Amino acid sequence: MIQTIILKQRPVGKPTLSDFEFIKEDTDLNIEKGEILLEATYISVDPYLRGRMSDAKSYVAPFELGKPITSGVIAKVIASKNDKFTEGDFVSGMMDWKTQQISKGEGLLKVDKDRAPLSAYLGILGMTGLTAYCGLTQIGKPKAGETLVVSGAAGAVGSVVGQIGKILGLYVVGIAGTDEKVEMLTSKFGFDHAINYNTTDDMKAALRTACPDGVDVYFDNVGGTISDAVLYNINKFARMVICGAISVYNNTEAPKSVSVQPFLVKNSALMQGFIVSNYMDKFPEAMKHLSGWLAEGKLTYSETVVEGFANTTQAFLDLFDGKNKGKMIVKA
Structure with a gap:
């Protein structure tokens, strides 16, 4: 059958x-x-x-x-x-x-x-891991000591992005939708801080508290109001990696969001969307690092x-x- x-x-x-x-x-x-x-x-x-x-x-x-x-x-x-x-x-x-x-x-x-x-x-050794590695390294261009925020952080890609951020020496903040997922981000995946967007009334303020030095790299898996809140906290020369927008995939009308242009101009910031196949030439490098980190216990x-x-x-x-x-x- x-x-x-x-x-x-x-x-x-x-x-x-x-x-x-x-x-x-x-x-x-x-x-x-x-x-x-x-x-x-x-x-x-x-x-x-x-x-x-x-x-x-x-x-x-x-x-x-x-x-x-x-x-x-x-x-x-x-x-x-x-x-x-x-x-x-x-x-x-x-x-x-x-x-x-x-x-x-x-x-x-x-x-x-x-x-x-x-x-x-x-x-982690397939499209998920490749997406996380290539998006973060090729667009996010992280530098040790910077602050990385990840939305959809308890998801497949987001959880790997945060871990790679820690391996590369970043301060990492994750956003997820339940207390259980928030706890998992810090205890299992090593994020420095995590925010439950479902129990947070003011995401702009919560991000300001969680990211006292502002946001240098934002890895966006969700779009919508969460990403709007991140814009108010970005630093000069911030890089925003647009991987997905699950919060609006099922919308039947165009979403109402803040205008991103003033934030990008004021901060000389970069916002770039991507699909993983854009970086096929980087796949061997990505797989070498991902498999190595997994074997060493640096990734879970x-x-x-x-x-x-x-x-x-x-x-x-x-x-x-x-x-x-x-x-x-x-x-x-």
Whole structure:
């Protein structure tokens, strides 16, 4: 039995389960020369997938209606007629949300389950870690002694950004949505200070207290009013790294935010958005540092692992309610 999750209709506002459809096929997949048969092991669910569900211009084409959702997947090779892959290999790459599928192996990378847990290749040793490292180092250009603020800090990317900031000698402040996550940021990930935005009435004042020397680097995963508050606390020559804006992804109207231009002009500040593929030439450097820091115990990570392929769409929806700690992954 092969199960597939397709996009049934384009979401309006926050996605719901009815926007997706499960298809079950009682069939066997037969491979030909040069092909491999893959069985999903772990599936990555990420906020950016919401953008691909809308029929709007973006940095990547939208998902097609009636076609499978795709994301990062770790899969096991269960049959091979491709000389580059052997039965039993585990591979990582962009794949359909299917329990089984056929591939020619293009764009797939072998991963070593003995070097790190397989799920880590979707997180700290995958797109998550690469996004954190490249965004912070290439745009944030941090210098020891500076102050780094991270929004969405208990999420997959944010928690890694903060840790890298500490390794590089920064004072790090994280923003998250529960007391439990705030405690985790300081106790597990080594942030110097953390703020619960849900129990804070005045974010501008809270940031002013948490960052007595102002904000030099802001790694933005959420957008919205939290990021507005950071603008009031930036220093001259501050760098703002725009990685995501989960707080506004489901808006049906244009958000009302403060005008950023006066803050940028007054502080000679930089605000730059990015996607991780902009920095593919930096991936070897990033992987060298990330794997080294992980082996040395300087980096750690959290995962929220949801059991069962059938729960993939619910796991995706739970991202928008902040139910994940670190990387959200489905164990198929």
